[in-house]
Amino acid sequence: MYEQIASNKRKTIFLLFVSFLLLAAVGYAIGLIYGTGWVGLGIAVAVALLLQVGSYFSGDKLVLASARARAVTVEEEPRLHNIVEGLAIAAGVPKPAVYVVPEQAPNAFATGRDPEHSSVAVTQGLLETMNRVELEGVLGHEMSHVVDRDILYSTIVATLIGAIVLISEFFLRSWWWGGIGGRRSDRGNGNGGGLELILFAIGFAFLILAPFFGQLIRLAVSRNREYLADAQGAMLTRYPPGLISALKKIAEAPHAMRSANNATAHLWFDQPSRIQGPRTGKMERLFSTHPPIEERIRRLEEM
Amino acid sequence: MTVVWILLGVVVVLLLWAVFTYNRLVSLRNRVDNGWSQIDVQLRRRYDLIPNLIETVKGYAAHEREVFEKVTEARTRAMGATGVQDQAQAENAITTGLGRLIAVAENYPELKANQNFLALQEELVGTESKIAYARQFYNDQVARLNTLIQKFPSNFIAGLGHFEPKPFFEIDEPVRGPVRVDL
Numbered sequence: 176m177y178e179q180i181a182s183n184k185r186k187t188i189f190l191l192f193v194s195f196l197l198l199a200a201v202g203y204a205i206g207l208i209y210g211t212g213w214v215g216l217g218i219a220v221a222v223a224l225l226l227q228v229g230s231y232f233s234g235d236k237l238v239l240a241s242a243r244a245r246a247v248t249v250e251e252e253p254r255l256h257n258i259v260e261g262l263a264i265a266a267g268v269p270k271p272a273v274y275v276v277p278e279q280a281p282n283a284f285a286t287g288r289d290p291e292h293s294s295v296a297v298t299q300g301l302l303e304t305m306n307r308v309e310l311e312g313v314l315g316h317e318m319s320h321v322v323d324r325d326i327l328y329s330t331i332v333a334t335l336i337g338a339i340v341l342i343s344e345f346f347l348r349s350w351w352w353g354g355i356g357g358r359r360s361d362r363g364n365g366n367g368g369g370l371e372l373i374l375f376a377i378g379f380a381f382l383i384l385a386p387f388f389g390q391l392i393r394l395a396v397s398r399n400r401e402y403l404a405d406a407q408g409a410m411l412t413r414y415p416p417g418l419i420s421a422l423k424k425i426a427e428a429p430h431a432m433r434s435a436n437n438a439t440a441h442l443w444f445d446q447p448s449r450i451q452g453p454r455t456g457k458m459e460r461l462f463s464t465h466p467p468i469e470e471r472i473r474r475l476e477e478m
Numbered sequence: 479m480t481v482v483w484i485l486l487g488v489v490v491v492l493l494l495w496a497v498f499t500y501n502r503l504v505s506l507r508n509r510v511d512n513g514w515s516q517i518d519v520q521l522r523r524r525y526d527l528i529p530n531l532i533e534t535v536k537g538y539a540a541h542e543r544e545v546f547e548k549v550t551e552a553r554t555r556a557m558g559a560t561g562v563q564d565q566a567q568a569e570n571a572i573t574t575g576l577g578r579l580i581a582v583a584e585n586y587p588e589l590k591a592n593q594n595f596l597a598l599q600e601e602l603v604g605t606e607s608k609i610a611y612a613r614q615f616y617n618d619q620v621a622r623l624n625t626l627i628q629k630f631p632s633n634f635i636a637g638l639g640h641f642e643p644k645p646f647f648e649i650d651e652p653v654r655g656p657v658r659v660d661l
Contacts, residue, residue, distance in 0.1 A: 262611065
């Protein structure tokens with residue numbers, strides 16, 4: 176477990192670096208298209224640095240806000256609070272802050288920078304559909320993410336990918352509607368370089384592909400982490416059947432969620448908006464942030 | 479000259495190892511103490527709950543005197559217990575007694591519908607599972623500490639630093655205890 180924490184720290188640093196480069200490249204690509212080159216890069220580097228520092232300190236708040244999570248008191252949700260506190264004791268970490276997301280799909284996530292500054296959030300649907308043992312199973316999984324410090328990594332990735340998606344979409348749309356592209360072609364005529372046209376094409380293609388690269392980085396929040404958190408969560412509660420039965424209930428429940436977007440999908444306990452069942456295509460499997468539920472159940476049953 | 483350097487290197491490595499092992503022992507011992515105080519907090523919470531719970535059940539089932547007395551007696555004994563083993567035994571008595579109290583309550587539909595009782599029951603179930611989790615954490619840390627104290631060669635450092643193996647907090651029933659009510 177301690178080796179896991181150390182290796183997570185290394186991976187975190189590496190992936191932060193990669194997503195930083197990606198954001199910088201997006202900035203450079205925009206610079207190319209505008210014909211300002213390095214200025215775009217400079218701005219993007221500044222933005223990326225700001226975002227990483229910012230999300231280290233307040234990424235959790237951002238994630239919680241984007242999920243429209245609401246902090247609940249002990250009086251409002253005694254059962255939830257009791258379970259979270261119990262699991263925190265079992266894991267030997269301080270009790271995380273407890274949030275509820277107003278969604279009917281049963282789901283949960285954890286966020287924060289370290290166990291001392293962590294939060295867990297569950298959906299209203301999870302509270303309504305799960306009994307005590309099942310809720311413990313799900314929260315045990317989330318608590319493992321807290322203990323392993325997966326949460327810092329996931330939170331920062333969520334903010335960075337969010338920025339990449341936002342910037343490239345913003346750019347592509349404004350180009351599509353004419354404003355920026357027109358200006359560029361005016362300038363382009365003066366230098367008349369074929370080179371500039373090629374650079375323009377590369378930059379443009381890159382911007383279209385950037386969200387896709389972001390997706391790949393996000394996938395490196397490997398599905399293995401989910402298996403690991405399942406196993407560790409079951410070790411915390413010492414009761415794998417609880418988590419198994421929770422997973423089974425989730426597999427049958429509707430998945431669509433309004434407040435989960437592309438940037439935060441990997442944070443959740445179960446992948447939001449899953450197209451499920453045997454019709455699940457190869458591509459969807461390839462780009463899932465989470466392993467298929469049946470596989471998670473099977474591995475738990477083998478424990 | 480080379481021999482001196484090699485000897486010096488060996489000594490430095492040994493010293494580093496000794497410091498590292500000593501620090502590990504200290505932090506494990508602190509974790510054990512911390513784990514014990516966690517158990518203590520939860521046990522106290524349960525002591526506080528018992529009188530309230532008894533009062534509420536009494537309101538509906540006054541004649542179940544025997545059960546109330548058993549629980550109260552077990553509580554008094556547990557509060558006076560000293561040492562891990564003694565405490566564990568007394569707590570087992572409380573857990574059994576509370577299990578019977580809840581079983582008794584099951585026979586009174588009006589009681590089961592009482593908001594106050596339901597809240598207390600959730601508190602009790604929550605506290606019971608927190609005790610179980612705190613015990614689990616404590617025992618895990620004790621196992622790690624004791625292993626380090628007994629294993630060669632760290633046992634030398636443990637002996638020099640006067641580290642004693644700690645007792646486990648043991649209970650004689652299924653992990654979750656009988657008061658596991660599905661709410």
